[in-house]
Amino acid sequence: MDATKRQRYEKIAEEITKLAGGKDNIQGIAHCATRLRIVLKDNDLADLKAMEDVDLAKGVFVAGDQVQIIFGAGLVNDVYEVVADYNNMKNMSLSDLKTVANQKMNPLQRIIKALSDVFVDIMPGILAAALLTGLSGVLGNIEFVQNNATLYGITTLVNIASGAIFGFLPLAVAYSACKRFGGRPILGIVMGCIMLSGSLADAYQAAQGLVEVTTLHIFGFPVELVGFQGGIIVALLMGYVTAMLDKFFERKVPEVVRLLVSPLLTTLVGALLLFTVIGPVGRGLSSGLTNVLVWMTQNLGLIGYAVFSGLQQLLVITGLHHILGAVEAQLLADTGRNFLNPLMSVAIIAQGGAVLGYMLRHRDNVKIRELSIPSFISVLFGITEPALFGVNLRYRYPIIGGCIGGALGGVVVYLTNLAALGFGTTVLPGIALADPSGNGYVNYIIAHAVAIAAGFIMTMVLGGFMDKAPEQAASAPAKAEEKKDDAPAIVPAETAQPESFYGYANGTILPLEQVKDETFASGVLGDGVAVIPSEGKIYAPADCVVTNVAETKHAIGLMTAGGNEILIHIGVDTVKLGGKFFTALVKDGDSVRKGQPLIAFDLEQIKKAGYETAIPMLFTDAPDDMTLSKETAGAMSTQTKVAEMKKA
Amino acid sequence: MKQFTYTITDPLGIHARPAGLLAKVAKGFGDTVVTVTKDGTTVKASQLMKLMGLGVKQGNVVTVAAEGPAEEEAIAAVEEFFRTNL
Numbered sequence: 001m002d003a004t005k006r007q008r009y010e011k012i013a014e015e016i017t018k019l020a021g022g023k024d025n026i027q028g029i030a031h032c033a034t035r036l037r038i039v040l041k042d043n044d045l046a047d048l049k050a051m052e053d054v055d056l057a058k059g060v061f062v063a064g065d066q067v068q069i070i071f072g073a074g075l076v077n078d079v080y081e082v083v084a085d086y087n088n089m090k091n092m093s094l095s096d097l098k099t100v101a102n103q104k105m106n107p108l109q110r111i112i113k114a115l116s117d118v119f120v121d122i123m124p125g126i127l128a129a130a131l132l133t134g135l136s137g138v139l140g141n142i143e144f145v146q147n148n149a150t151l152y153g154i155t156t157l158v159n160i161a162s163g164a165i166f167g168f169l170p171l172a173v174a175y176s177a178c179k180r181f182g183g184r185p186i187l188g189i190v191m192g193c194i195m196l197s198g199s200l201a202d203a204y205q206a207a208q209g210l211v212e213v214t215t216l217h218i219f220g221f222p223v224e225l226v227g228f229q230g231g232i233i234v235a236l237l238m239g240y241v242t243a244m245l246d247k248f249f250e251r252k253v254p255e256v257v258r259l260l261v262s263p264l265l266t267t268l269v270g271a272l273l274l275f276t277v278i279g280p281v282g283r284g285l286s287s288g289l290t291n292v293l294v295w296m297t298q299n300l301g302l303i304g305y306a307v308f309s310g311l312q313q314l315l316v317i318t319g320l321h322h323i324l325g326a327v328e329a330q331l332l333a334d335t336g337r338n339f340l341n342p343l344m345s346v347a348i349i350a351q352g353g354a355v356l357g358y359m360l361r362h363r364d365n366v367k368i369r370e371l372s373i374p375s376f377i378s379v380l381f382g383i384t385e386p387a388l389f390g391v392n393l394r395y396r397y398p399i400i401g402g403c404i405g406g407a408l409g410g411v412v413v414y415l416t417n418l419a420a421l422g423f424g425t426t427v428l429p430g431i432a433l434a435d436p437s438g439n440g441y442v443n444y445i446i447a448h449a450v451a452i453a454a455g456f457i458m459t460m461v462l463g464g465f466m467d468k469a470p471e472q473a474a475s476a477p478a479k480a481e482e483k484k485d486d487a488p489a490i491v492p493a494e495t496a497q498p499e500s501f502y503g504y505a506n507g508t509i510l511p512l513e514q515v516k517d518e519t520f521a522s523g524v525l526g527d528g529v530a531v532i533p534s535e536g537k538i539y540a541p542a543d544c545v546v547t548n549v550a551e552t553k554h555a556i557g558l559m560t561a562g563g564n565e566i567l568i569h570i571g572v573d574t575v576k577l578g579g580k581f582f583t584a585l586v587k588d589g590d591s592v593r594k595g596q597p598l599i600a601f602d603l604e605q606i607k608k609a610g611y612e613t614a615i616p617m618l619f620t621d622a623p624d625d626m627t628l629s630k631e632t633a634g635a636m637s638t639q640t641k642v643a644e645m646k647k648a
Numbered sequence: 649m650k651q652f653t654y655t656i657t658d659p660l661g662i663h664a665r666p667a668g669l670l671a672k673v674a675k676g677f678g679d680t681v682v683t684v685t686k687d688g689t690t691v692k693a694s695q696l697m698k699l700m701g702l703g704v705k706q707g708n709v710v711t712v713a714a715e716g717p718a719e720e721e722a723i724a725a726v727e728e729f730f731r732t733n734l
Contacts, residue, residue: 003659004706517665525668525696547697555664557697565697567664575663588701620668620696 177239
């Protein structure tokens, strides 16, 4: 890497570091074949959009806890070296990086974070579909609309548009999960397509016994050819597995045949695992959970109702709630009264209450408002995915508040003996389904009011205990600003004043004449002192302003409070290192106090690279009417006075 | 005013040492002011820190100008310095 390139990369390093939220926000840096990977403390502090405009960067995206910047093969190695140097984080492997990323959270937090990341990525699609579903639900219930050919046509199209993403949600989830866990997204899509392949029986129809299911026998084990519609858990697992397989085969398959063989193996092994292990396990979980909940409502009375409506939204997270439609149909067929519908409806509205509670606690945060309002609206139409994944689950405690609200709503449903006469819609449009007998409509409204209020209040209360972290984060920058205030900027004198200068390094003083560089030794750049350093750091010799840190960081220009211009030059000819082994601890324009560290450098490495390490400090603009008295021998530390500028 | 443009050939550009030497040269002409311009930023060649701050690298094109009573001598000396050192 020559110096020109090096400088270009340094600029890139500086920009990336700034856009990543500063050095403090960077926890680790590594690179793969084409991408620079950075683990951040808080991804929200990074400006990903602006990063795309960084010189030579070809793209930026977030995968997991890593911000990944595409530079391309070869180039990335050089850029990495400079960026890592710049941030003092060399020699991290990809697995180190993952460890750093994972250390941030405990396992449960990691799972929730991963789940939330997966859904945040596909949220725009879900949100659009959710609101359209609400719209088509309302339109579908208006008789006038149904009787007008044009309006009916439009409603039907809205219905198709809204239903599609939910029908293919496993595909979207497999895609997003595969991407989240570091696999190539297209392989996640392929896996999603397999799950929903037209050659498989539709899961909903199969659940209701409407279609024949073919069973294959592989090594004696039965494999049912049923699709995974609504199989969110399976899709999540498959996304993860696909990503792992992809990464594994990309590593192991020889490069010559990699493009041909690696995706093939990933898809083949993934599909086999899907049908033999992951699919059956996921499905077992689904029906097990659902059956337990339904059994409770039928046998445990009030407690059963409360538990069902309290936990029903957790089924939504896993995607298992779609199965409940079959149960509702069965209930209606058997008894004519569907009590699950109002239970689900109160569970849903309670999550809406939780969203409102969270939003109120963070009413100053525009991002949260933007997310919360449409989420709440879609809740009104019975769709909770945006609220759950966008807000409640993501910030953890609102989901608890919402579940408690749902449970209380369930109690009211039990006490008022509420039921529905149909199924398919809930909350606002759902009122049309309520059984009017025994003040059904009024009770429906009361149950929902209790649920939303309880969800709202519980979230507010829980937030009081569990919401400390964001508040602390908010107060931290304020503190930083205060600090700046009590350290007023240094204003150098207009003309050079008499001033004392202290040791700018720890080591042994050397007369300037003995520095092995003609330019410095001759004093042509100005009179001064020199030091043979014993440690890799230089300090401010007096209160001063940093006028110029050389791009190669081997030299620094200072303007002292007394108006004296100083150049400190670390080593001889070290400009040729192009910044390697040097780290600037201050930047141009900084006010620094006497004794404050300015530049750190790797003394041993510089010696090893064959450079003289003597550090001259020169007064480059001393007026003719001033003279410099200076020490020429002895030890130097930040406590020893090494030079004094006096009137001649 | 006298001026010339110059493409830096030194692989290390105008770093601390040549900047110091150039500042020395530029200071030697009394009231005559020598300036260096790169990408629209102009600094006095006599000011070492400003000169370093320009960050002139190999391949950069700079415009050097001298203005004042001794501008002929100044521009000649500075041009000589650039050709020899940069």
